[in-house]
C-alpha cells in the first residue's frame with residue numbers, strides 16, 4: 595500500500611461520508627476503484643468536477659450511470675463558490691440518512707464528518723476552498739477527534755476534513771494514461787508533446803468535427819499540426835513550422851476549454 599493510501603485509509607475511519615471528486619471529462623480514468631474497498635460502509639457523494647469543461651449532454655448520461663450504481667452524483671465547477679449551495683444540500687441529505695441509520699443502531703448524535711478524495715488535479719483543494727468560504731468555523735483538536743486533524747465546520751451538524759484524501763489513477767487500461775495526459779491530470783512526460791497534440795487532434799476530428807476548423811481556421815484534413823503552426827505563426831528562424839510550439843498551443847487550448855466543452859469518455 596502506498597503512503598497516500600495508508601493515510602487515506604486512516605482518515606477514512608474518522609468520517610461518515612466520502613465526497614469523491616472525479617473529472618467530468620474522464621469519469622472512469624479519474625476514478626480509483628480502491629475507493630469501494632476503502633470507503634466500505636461509508637456514505638458517498640460523487641462530484642463530477644470541471645463540468646464546465648465537459649459536454650453537458652454526456653455529463654447528464656454520466657449522472658444516470660452513477661445513479662444506477664446507487665450513488666448520488668452532481669455536476670460542478672469547483673471554482674465557482676456559487677455552485678456550493680447545492681453541494682452542501684446534497685452532503686447534508688446524504689449525511690442525514692446515515693445519521694438516521696446510526697441513531698436507530700444507538701449511535702449517538704454528533705456532527706457528521708466528511709472528507710474529500712480524488713486523484714491529483716481533480717480539484718480537491720479548489721473544492722475545499724470554495725465550500726469553506728461560508729464555513730462557520732475551523733475547529734482544532736477536540737476530545738474524540740484525532741490530534742492534528744483540522745475540521746471545517748460547515749454547519750453545526752457537519753464537519754469537513756480540511757486535508758483531502760489522495761488517490762492514484764489505475765493505469766491497467768492503456769487508455770487511462772492517454773486520457774489523463776489529455777486533461778493534464780498527469781505529468782506531460784508520459785507522451786512527447788507532439789504525439790499528445792496528435793492524439794488530441796485525431797480525437798477532435800473524429801468526435802467533435804468542426805472544432806479544429808473553428809478555432810484555427812484550417813481544413814480538418816491532412817497534416818494538422820503543421821497547418822496550425824503556420825496559422826498561429828509558430829515558425830522557426832528559417833520559416834519552417836515549429837511543430838513543438840504549435841503542439842503546446844493545441845494541448846493548452848484543449849485542456850482549458852478553448853476548443854469547446856469536451857467529454858473524452860462516454861457511458
Ligand SMILES: Nc1nc2c(ncn2[C@@H]2O[C@H](COP(=O)(O)OP(=O)(O)O)[C@@H](O)[C@H]2O)c(=O)[nH]1
Pocket residue numbers: 643644645646647670671672673712713714715716717718719720721
Ligand atoms: N475549469 C475548472 N477548473 C478547475 C475546477 N476545479 C479545479 N480546477 C482547476 O484544476 C486545477 C487543479 O485543481 P486543484 O484544486 O489544485 O486539484 P487537486 O490536486 O485535486 O487539489 C487548478 O488549476 C484548478 O483551478 C473546475 O471545476 N473547473
Ligand SMILES: [Mg+2]
Pocket residue numbers: 718719720
Ligand atoms: Mg491539492
